[in-house]
Amino acid sequence: xxxxNRVQLENDFIMMIKENERIIYKACxxxxxxxxxxxxxxxxxxxxxxxxxxxxxxxxxxxxxxxxIALNTCISELRKTSKYRRHVQLSFSDEIAFEPDSFAxxxxxxxxxxxxxxxxxxxxxxxxxxxxxxxxxxxxxxxxLSNVATKLKRIKExxxxxxxx
Numbered sequence: 001x002x003x004x005n006r007v008q009l010e011n012d013f014i015m016m017i018k019e020n021e022r023i024i025y026k027a028c029x030x031x032x033x034x035x036x037x038x039x040x041x042x043x044x045x046x047x048x049x050x051x052x053x054x055x056x057x058x059x060x061x062x063x064x065x066x067x068x069i070a071l072n073t074c075i076s077e078l079r080k081t082s083k084y085r086r087h088v089q090l091s092f093s094d095e096i097a098f099e100p101d102s103f104a105x106x107x108x109x110x111x112x113x114x115x116x117x118x119x120x121x122x123x124x125x126x127x128x129x130x131x132x133x134x135x136x137x138x139x140x141x142x143x144x145l146s147n148v149a150t151k152l153k154r155i156k157e158x159x160x161x162x163x164x165x
Contacts, residue, residue, distance in 0.1 A: 035081035
């Protein structure tokens, strides 16, 4: 690859990351733990995106592709660090990459409830809240379309039950 092509590739990648940074932060924010702080998850996600970027085939949107890599990275990190844990922390982290002061109390409560879900459930509801279609959620998570619909219905019911306790 020529120097000009490499510079163009790097510039395009940086632009893509800047345009989709919110997606990366949001995906990472739901997988923060004492063993996987936000900075580590974010950095690992960027590294994995960079490694995969030259192979991106435009078969999906950048946001769908980024979500898939970010969620897979975070879930992989969770698996790696889970062998060091004796219990799972279910408290909500204030390290989310959003502006906490701008959240209404009910939105904070919603995110606390989401944080208490299992890792795949978090990914599915996060994508649904981002207004991704069932097909996009299926593409990102690797689930079938009918499985996404079923899981999403169960997740909503679970959140409703948890919030009524």
